């Protein structure tokens with residue numbers, strides 16, 4: 001049984017999104033950061049949002065983007081949730097919350113991660129912890145989860161960074177306090193932005209009773 005919500009990030013291809021939606025993930029993420037190999041253009045987003053997302057929430061992933069641009073994307077109905085995946089200041093979170101958006105604030109983690117920074121982002125709905133690497137995200141590398149265990153995170157958070165299907169069992173056995181969701185990306189891919197349906201099936205099986213399809 002899935003103990004946590006599942007987010008699949010870095011989706012791009014319409015047919016692939018359709019297939020994955022059939023498996024009812026809790027969240028699907030779209031990278032709206034041009035330098036990413038998983039970047040989704042406005043024209044592609046316009047096609048993608050025509051699909052029936054059902055209960056699946058859509059996440060727009062930004063890296064150090066202006067509030068104005070994020071709001072312009074939100075106005076187009078591109079996503080329900082904003083993921084801030086750069087070094088955005090707390091004021092960006094506050095401004096987006098004031099506009100009624102749900103916000104995930106990302107923190108890039110290495111062994112020197114200092115959890116004191118989290119108190120500045122109290123307005124965020126969720127935190128997401130990803131591995132600090134060459135790219136702001138999608139590096140496919142795990143960080144040392146002990147850093148989080150030590151930090152005693154008080155807000156519901158997404159665990160991210162190189163997660164594979166086989167990690168679910170291990171994560172469940174660790175019972176992290178406040179772990180809300182698992183975020184998967186490159187380890188499910190056959191090419192950047194293209195997810196392997198068989199791997200996603202394995203991940204989302206058996207059905208999640210919390211979503212009422214069990």
Ligand SMILES: O=C(O)c1ccccc1NCC(=O)[C@H](O)[C@H](O)COP(=O)(O)O
Pocket residue numbers: 009010029031033036037038061063085130135136137138139140141160161162163183184185186187
């Ligand atoms: O995936 C990208 O290319 C990306 C680029 C820039 C910012 C964020 C990006 N991904 C956001 C995510 O939420 C990923 O799921 C997360 O970084 C974990 O990816 P992975 O290590 O490949 O599992």
